[in-house]
Amino acid sequence: MHPLWCALQSLKSSTPMSPSCWFLAFAWVWWLPLVLVAAEEQQAEGCSAKCGNLTISHPFWLTDWDTGRLCGSPGPPEFELTCYNSTYPLLPSSVPNNAGFAIMDVSYKERGLRVVDLRKLQLLHDPPSIFNDCLPIWNTSAKLGRQFKISPVNLELILYNCTEKAAAAARREKELVQAKTMRCMNTSNTFVRAGVPYDRTGNYSGYALEDCDPIVLPVLRLPSGKTNASHYERLIQSGFLLKWE
Template identity: 55%
Template sequence: MPPRRRWFLAYVWWLPLMMAAAEDQKGGSCSAKRCGNHTISRPFWLVDDKTGRSCGPLDFAVTCHSNRTPVLWSFGDDGFEITRISYEERSLRVVDLYKRNHLHNNTNSCHVPSWNASDQLGRLFRVDPVNLNLVLYNCTKVAAAVARRESALVQIRCGNKSNAFVRAGGRYDATDDYDRYHMEGCEATVVPVLGVHGMANASDYEQLISGGFLLTWQTDPLTKQIKKNTRIRMQERPHPTIEQPRLPTRKETHREEKWPDLVSPLKPSCRQRGPHALPLRKVEPERLPTENEYCE
């Protein structure tokens, strides 16, 4: 089946779960659950095949095979088996099930996938740079004859006569230019592996693939933005204010019973006008006029 058609069918199948996840996130996340020896908790969540209920982003969906094997959802056929998970370090060790199940001696024919591991992962996951590259080649008959003479290439041991090969690459780099692994007449696929003591021997490709590789994850940017906006709104709320003492109004300043001291210190010319004399100069509201503003 062509990759585009396979991804489209996977998208159609997961669309109801994606819509349900958006609704469920409004009401909170699901509680932690056990799958074999692993605890699956936020941000990961176990898929409920019976109810179709989901508890978070599709990237973190996990199915529990046979009630003992947690498998991370992917755009590929079989997903990634989780062998170790660290919530403190935000990392997990996974095994590409499709490659492990189709690239070994017990199969009648080789099925070398045409997509890299990074293409199968959700947008919130990254292949850790500690991994090494294992390069798989699916060659034509003519190219395979040439490849057999290459000392750096190891023929994949599956089927009666295999046109698939493998070689060890360098350190994994998401920005790496894979053109350096190009071979005429062959299709190359890059597989991250942890290796043994930082080394990868192409002859041990089955062991390397079964050993898995290291992934890290990051928080959903949308979730972080929602939390940030919530904090901003909380900060913008007005705090309770205490009423400050106010200045007396103009009418209050001319009432002798409340302000008897306003009359006595005035100049004689002011006293002649009486205690209710208006200021000769216009003053600002809420401010007591000075003596010069009363009389000149």
């Protein structure tokens, strides 16, 4: 059983990951760089550049998790994908030892991807007791390779991790919703704002809250056209659009 498979199956079923899945996920974060280094020396012959229902074509190339083989012509490292359990391709994070992005859809004509930030997805599930420490949580934009840009069709969702004093003030903000299902944070002091217009410069100072640490991630509108903060779990699970250059 692979850790990405655990996370994505949990995404589909809306049930928490089992302790065994969380252990695999923890091991995977540290083991992945070693696997990719070894894979560079094993150029495959005749392997299919396909992962799940998605065909992997230029400019992307593929590392198969099970065999460690490369499929396609190696190109820029930002375009190297990894196929897990023959189900979903993974776009790696540019931040070492940080979970990347599961690719749900790809449009080669539009040069776009719909992806799910796996690190943010992990925040929605309760971990077993072995996870006493949490890895740092980065803004999604900081995890992207130089060749990738967040599409301006996305909106932004902001998570606020506040002090006790700041949380009291945040509870009076009508546009904020308390995030009651977040791990790695004190949920009593964690809030969500949704529907923030995308800013290509990354300047969201107008939405800053005193004594609250923000985490910014792009999301797509729900099929209903709404991006209510109370739907933050669905917004994170639905992913967002990336463009490549």
